[in-house]
Amino acid sequence: MSDWVPPRPKHGLRPRMDVVIVGAGIVGLTTARAIASARPELRVALLEKEPVIARHQTGSNSGVIHSGIYYKPGSLKARLTVQGKEELQRYCAERGVPFDLCGKVVVAVRPEELAQLDMLAKRAEDNGVAAERISLEELHELEPYAAGLGALRVRSTGIVDYPVLCDWLADDLLAADHEIRLDTAVTGIAEEADQVVVATHGDYVHARVVINCGGLHSDRVANLSPGSHTDIRIMPFRGEYYSLVPARRHLVNNLIYPVPDARFPFLGVHFTRMIKGGVECGPNAVPALAREGYSWRDVDLGDLKEIVGARSSRILARNYWRTGLGEIHRSLSKKAFVKALQALVPDVRDEDLIRTGAGVRAQAIGPDGALLDDFAFAETARQIHVVNAPSPAATASFAIGRIIADKALDRLR
Numbered sequence: 001m002s003d004w005v006p007p008r009p010k011h012g013l014r015p016r017m018d019v020v021i022v023g024a025g026i027v028g029l030t031t032a033r034a035i036a037s038a039r040p041e042l043r044v045a046l047l048e049k050e051p052v053i054a055r056h057q058t059g060s061n062s063g064v065i066h067s068g069i070y071y072k073p074g075s076l077k078a079r080l081t082v083q084g085k086e087e088l089q090r091y092c093a094e095r096g097v098p099f100d101l102c103g104k105v106v107v108a109v110r111p112e113e114l115a116q117l118d119m120l121a122k123r124a125e126d127n128g129v130a131a132e133r134i135s136l137e138e139l140h141e142l143e144p145y146a147a148g149l150g151a152l153r154v155r156s157t158g159i160v161d162y163p164v165l166c167d168w169l170a171d172d173l174l175a176a177d178h179e180i181r182l183d184t185a186v187t188g189i190a191e192e193a194d195q196v197v198v199a200t201h202g203d204y205v206h207a208r209v210v211i212n213c214g215g216l217h218s219d220r221v222a223n224l225s226p227g228s229h230t231d232i233r234i235m236p237f238r239g240e241y242y243s244l245v246p247a248r249r250h251l252v253n254n255l256i257y258p259v260p261d262a263r264f265p266f267l268g269v270h271f272t273r274m275i276k277g278g279v280e281c282g283p284n285a286v287p288a289l290a291r292e293g294y295s296w297r298d299v300d301l302g303d304l305k306e307i308v309g310a311r312s313s314r315i316l317a318r319n320y321w322r323t324g325l326g327e328i329h330r331s332l333s334k335k336a337f338v339k340a341l342q343a344l345v346p347d348v349r350d351e352d353l354i355r356t357g358a359g360v361r362a363q364a365i366g367p368d369g370a371l372l373d374d375f376a377f378a379e380t381a382r383q384i385h386v387v388n389a390p391s392p393a394a395t396a397s398f399a400i401g402r403i404i405a406d407k408a409l410d411r412l413r
């Protein structure tokens with residue numbers, strides 16, 4: 001989470017904007033940046049319901065700059081991750097935002113995973129990302145405590161602090177006289193022929209184009225205006241983390257990942273060195289009981305009713321109940337979580353780990369209960385809704401922002 005506070009505005013709320021963006025996470029901020037860079041004369045306002053920017057997914061992610069090895073060739077995820085990563089690194093280098101292209105290893109721990117590792121290497125090649133199969137000797141040179149039967153090395157993976165990056169993006173926008181309004185929840189959207197009226201608590205803003213980057217609430221924001229714009233629903237999946245105690249951080253040099261289960265958009269619990277220091281372990285993927293459900297205690301009856309009541313979540317539960325139960329078990333039992341980590345680094349012990357935080361992923365599901373894999377948008381004449389921007393959308397954000405900006409600028413021509 002960022003502790004960035006906007007400087008006092010030079011003027012009151014401007015009632016008429018060219019573009020209003022809902023949500024000041026990294027996708028909202030990079031979108032604003034892309035529009036402001038392409039057409040500096042346009043007036044852009046970001047409306048954020050929280051008192052700080054980057055509070056939700058952006059503020060509680062793993063801080064990894066993904067390389068793009070996992071995603072289906074030709075998909076938006078595959079393309080925009082590779083492009084966005086380059087742009088993000090360029091921006092960080094220009095602004096002096098710390099990042100480190102430390103590389104990662106993906107480790108096969110079961111014989112049947114060796115073939116999957118080869119498939120992953122092929123997929124990386126198809127996506128234009130360099131990834132090399134390495135010997136166990138090479139693995140142990142990179143990660144002396146990792147166990148495995150085979151490994152893939154990806155040199156271009158990196159780490160960064162996304163909230164720090166967002167602070168820079170926000171400062172740039174304000175310096176160019178755009179607006180970021182905190183504590184401003186968007187509660188209504190009405191599209192007219194020549195404008196969109198955006199309601200917040202007790203106020204209205206008129207815009208020529210509205211862009212929804214509402215993350216965990218993006219489906220709700222999309223459906224605020226009369227005439228539903230999407231049948232995609234957001235399903236919140238919490239990712240919980242442990243941290244290695246300082247005396248045991250030597251067990252991990254950089255990033256150690258398992259071979260992912262190809263049926264899911266999640267990568268499996270792994271070890272991540274953080275740019276600000278420390279090593280995080282996780283995240284798992286448990287169904288959350290609230291859209292902003294950061295622990296089992298966070299229950300929102302409205303959210304829960306919606307999740308349980310929807311046919312799509314019932315289909316999802318029916319299809320994946322076994323995996324779901326395994327994840328819930330690993331959430332409730334530290335021993336089970338540690339066991340999953342020990343598959344990668346056998347020397348990790350229960351007492352080496354302290355529970356740190358959690359993030360909640362906004363994972364879209366279709367009406368048929370399928371987990372939506374690719375980034376997705378829903379559009380009207382004057383509205384653009386980002387309805388699926390899960391991992392690696394932070395890595396890809398600069399490229400996602402440019403695509404959305406192109407859509408917005410087309411409408412403003």
Ligand SMILES: Cc1cc2nc3c(=O)[nH]c(=O)nc-3n(C[C@H](O)[C@H](O)[C@H](O)COP(=O)(O)OP(=O)(O)OC[C@H]3O[C@@H](n4cnc5c(N)ncnc54)[C@H](O)[C@@H]3O)c2cc1C
Binds near residue numbers: 060062361392
């Ligand atoms: C546990 C976890 C680990 C991850 N790890 C990585 C990683 O290592 N690398 C990577 O690339 N990606 C990672 N991701 C994914 C990445 O963090 C997200 O894809 C990305 O942050 C999405 O950004 P966003 O701006 O769309 O959403 P968010 O950051 O969630 O921002 C949405 C914003 O919209 C605001 N909002 C919602 N509704 C309203 C409303 N009605 N009015 C006003 N404001 C509203 C919210 O308050 C919020 O600030 C991870 C995600 C999680 C949860």
